[in-house]
Every structure is written in structure tokens, then in C-alpha cells.
Amino acid sequence: MGTEKVAVVTGSNKGIGLAIVRGLCKQFNGTVYLTARDEVRGREAVKSLEQEGLSPKFHQLDTDSESSIKKFREHIANNHGGIDVLINNAAMAFKNSATEPFSYQAETTLRVNFFDTLNVCEELFPLLRKHARVVHMSSYAGHLTRINGKEPEAGIIRSKLSSPTLTKNELAGLVKSFLSLAAEGKHFEAGWPNTAYGVSKVAVSALGRIQQREFDEKRPNDDIVINNVHPGLVDTDMTSHSGPMTPDEGAQAPLYAALLPPCVKEPRGGYIWMDKTTVDWIKGPLPIKYF
Ligand SMILES: NC(=O)c1ccc[n+]([C@@H]2O[C@H](COP(=O)([O-])OP(=O)(O)OC[C@H]3O[C@@H](n4cnc5c(N)ncnc54)[C@H](OP(=O)(O)O)[C@@H]3O)[C@@H](O)[C@H]2O)c1
Numbered sequence: 001m002g003t004e005k006v007a008v009v010t011g012s013n014k015g016i017g018l019a020i021v022r023g024l025c026k027q028f029n030g031t032v033y034l035t036a037r038d039e040v041r042g043r044e045a046v047k048s049l050e051q052e053g054l055s056p057k058f059h060q061l062d063t064d065s066e067s068s069i070k071k072f073r074e075h076i077a078n079n080h081g082g083i084d085v086l087i088n089n090a091a092m093a094f095k096n097s098a099t100e101p102f103s104y105q106a107e108t109t110l111r112v113n114f115f116d117t118l119n120v121c122e123e124l125f126p127l128l129r130k131h132a133r134v135v136h137m138s139s140y141a142g143h144l145t146r147i148n149g150k151e152p153e154a155g156i157i158r159s160k161l162s163s164p165t166l167t168k169n170e171l172a173g174l175v176k177s178f179l180s181l182a183a184e185g186k187h188f189e190a191g192w193p194n195t196a197y198g199v200s201k202v203a204v205s206a207l208g209r210i211q212q213r214e215f216d217e218k219r220p221n222d223d224i225v226i227n228n229v230h231p232g233l234v235d236t237d238m239t240s241h242s243g244p245m246t247p248d249e250g251a252q253a254p255l256y257a258a259l260l261p262p263c264v265k266e267p268r269g270g271y272i273w274m275d276k277t278t279v280d281w282i283k284g285p286l287p288i289k290y291f
Contacts, residue, residue, distance in 0.1 A: 001012055005030030005129075006080045008259070010063050010120060010289035011090025012036065013045040015236035016137070019247035021045075023255040030084060035072065037062035037090075045126045063116040069123045081179070082129040085258045088117045088204075089137045093197045093238050106182040106196040110175055113200035117174060118207060119170070125211075130222045135257045136208045138228035138271065142201030144282050153191030161206045162282045168210055175203050204228065205271060205281060212269030225268050227257040228281070232274030245274075252276070 007028050012021045013036035024032045034049070034056040036042030046058045059075055063069040076083060091113045094105045117136065128134070147158050160166065160174060178199055181187040188194055205228040215224040233243040234250035243250070256276045257267070271281035279286060 003289070004080070005084040006076065006082065007031070007085035007087070008033045008035060008076070008083055008124070009087040009089055010035055010061060012087075013038065013041040016085070016231055016234055016247050016250045017089040017218065018045055018049075018112050020089060020254050020258070021056050022049060022052070022248065023055060023251045024085070024258065025049065025056055027255065027259060028085065030058045031075075031080070032145075033059055035059050035061035037064070040267065063120050064112055066119065069120055073123045073127065076127055078126075081127075083124060083127045084129050085131060085135075086121075086124055086128070087135045087137070087254060087258055088120060089254070090116070091137060091200075091238075095240065102185070102194075102196070103179075103183040106179055106187075106199070107239075109196040109200050110179060110203070111195070114175055114203045114207070115172075118172070119203055121207075121211065128222075128224055130224075131262045132224045133258050133260055134208075134211070134224070134226040135254050136204050136256065138205045138208075138230055138260070139197075139201040139234075140230050140286065141195065141198040142205040142228065142230065143271065143279070143284065143286055144202060144205070145284055145286065146174075146195070146198045146202055147191065149188045149191040149193050151191070153189070154192075156288035157191045158282075162209075164213075166206065166210055168207065171203060171206055171210060172262045175199070183277060209269045209281070214269075223263055225260055225264060227260075227267050227270050227272050229254045229257050229272045230274055230279075252275070 007024050011017045012034045021034045061072045116150040178192050181190045208228040212226045230244045234245045235241050235243045253274045267278040270278040273279050
């Protein structure tokens with residue numbers, strides 16, 4: 001087994017994930033895994049980077065499949081023994097024009113963006129080595145103030161989500177309560193916003209804060225750092241190519257969080273804006289500039 005460092009990017013056959021792999025191939029001293037749920041799309045993406053003179057490795061990883069996550073974990077454990085950088089990039093968003101009922105959009109979006117990310121973490125975190133860096137791709141939509149349904153109920157949800165004692169189970173319970181309310185069309189009056197994508201990214205951001213606390217408690221000497229990142233508004237399939245930033249520009253803040261030096265004091269469990277500044281996730285203010 002090699003002692004070389006290992007970086008993994010989920011959902012990296014296109015968009016910002018592919019650009020992050022490109023950046024890691026240039027800046028990270030170790031093996032970089034481009035992963036994709038679709039083997040053909042993944043291998044084509046690897047080929048495109050090889051044509052640029054870069055050499056990522058490929059492995060299939062469908063974050064929506066427990067068996068795929070387990071196979072990937074075994075591959076990494078058997079061939080490398082650990083992970084030094086994990087970027088949870090894979091996600092989806094329904095288009096504004098989507099005609100599926102909101103409850104269906106909510107179930108699907110929260111499963112893929114929140115519960116699948118949680119599953120990936122539960123499987124891969126035991127492989128994280130000392131000084132590992134983890135990045136959750138959040139969004140401007142993932143800031144706590146985006147929980148802006150009816151008040152005062154929204155304020156109560158915000159204080160639960162930002163509680164310094166919130167557990168992963170409690171967070172999953174809050175997400176499930178959003179899904180039950182969405183199924184009845186009662187989520188807004190109960191305080192939740194009318195955006196499933198926003199709820200998914202707020203939940204992922206709350207998860208990152210909890211996970212940093214857990215690392216600090218359970219592995220206090222291992223210097224494991226996790227941060228949530230808003231990459232900017234980027235020209236990808238997800239935005240129907242409406243974002244003004246290129247994927248390479250959108251990769252800059254995630255790369256900064258992935259390559260934070262050993263024993264860094266801040267940011268840890270933070271919410272990093274696209275310009276690499278840390279924004280207060282609870283109070284804001286959000287920078288006016290989104291891109
Ligand atoms: N673009 C923006 O302006 C923006 C802004 C804020 C945050 N973000 C976040 O940045 C990240 C990347 O977004 P993007 O704009 O690059 O989106 P994108 O172009 O739509 O790419 C999403 C990637 O995730 C993959 N994916 C989806 N479901 C998956 C699954 N079950 N297993 C494995 N991979 C899966 C997709 O694979 P397939 O090709 O197989 O579908 C694709 O590679 C996301 O987390 C997004 O929420 C983006």
C-alpha cells in the first residue's frame with residue numbers, strides 16, 4: 001500500500017467538481033480521485049483532463065447507492081489505507097420550471113443533497129487521516145438566514161439548526177419534519193422556506209458544523225478540519241449555464257478549504273464565501289456580491 005496522500009471529489013465528471021479535480025491535480029501532492037455515478041461519463045472526464053496533461057484516477061461512486069459507497073470505501077481502504085481530502089460536491093437541483101409536486105422535489109433533493117452526503121461521510125470518515133480536510137459544497141442558499149418561512153416559527157427552526165448541541169440525529173429529525181410538512185403543503189406556515197434546495201444546503205451546512213465538533217471531541221489530536229463553501233454563481237448544467245463565473249473560478253474557494261495548511265486555527269466548521277472569506281453562518285451578514 002502506498003503512503004501517498006489521497007483526495008476524493010464526489011460527482012466530479014462535470015461542472016465545479018471537475019474543475020476542483022483539475023485544481024487538485026495541479027496543487028495537491030498526491031493521488032486525486034475523480035468519481036462519478038456513471039462510469040462512461042467519469043472516464044470521459046478523466047480523458048479530458050489527461051489531454052490537459054493531468055492524471056486523476058477514476059472510480060465509480062454513486063452517492064445515492066449504499067453498495068456503491070461501500071465498494072468505493074473498500075477500494076480506498078485496500079489500495080491507499082486512508083483519505084486526506086474529501087470534497088462532497090455531488091448534488092442536484094430541480095429547475096425553476098420543474099412540474100413535479102413540491103413534496104416530490106423536497107423528498108428527492110433532501111435525499112440526494114443531505115442524506116446521501118451524510119451516508120458518504122459515515123462510510124468514509126473512518127478513513128480520514130490526521131490533518132484531513134473535508135469540504136461540503138454549500139451555497140448562498142445554504143446560509144441559515146435562508147430559513148425564512150413564517151415567523152416566529154422560522155426563528156425557532158433557525159435556533160434549533162444553529163444550536164451548539166445539535167446532534168446529527170436531531171438534524172435528520174428536523175429535515176424529516178420539513179419533509180412531512182412539505183407533503184401536506186404546510187412547510188411555509190411552519191417556518192420553512194419554499195425551496196427544497198435551500199433547505200438541503202442549510203442542512204448540509206449545519207451537518208458540517210456538527211461534524212467539526214465531533215472531530216474536535218473524538219479525535220482532538222488529529223487536526224481534522226471541515227468547512228462549508230459557497231462557490232459562487234457558476235456556469236454549469238445546474239444553473240442552466242446562467243452563472244457568470246467559470247467552473248475553474250467556482251473551484252477556487254473549495255480548493256482553498258481543501259488545501260488549508262496543517263494545524264490551521266480558522267476556518268474550522270465555517271461557512272466560506274466564494275472570495276475565501278469566512279461569513280458568520282448564523283448572523284451574516286451575507287456579502288451583497290453573490291458572484
Ligand atoms: N453552479 C452553481 O452556481 C452553484 C452554486 C452554489 C452551490 N453549488 C453546488 O456546487 C456543487 C456542484 O454544482 P455544479 O453546478 O457543478 O452542478 P452540476 O454541473 O449539475 O454537477 C453536479 C454533479 O453531481 C453529480 N451527481 C448528482 N447526483 C449524483 C449521485 N447520486 N452520485 C454521484 N454524483 C452525482 C452529477 O453527475 P451526473 O453528471 O451523473 O448527473 C454531476 O457530476 C453542488 O453541490 C451544487 O449544489 C453550485
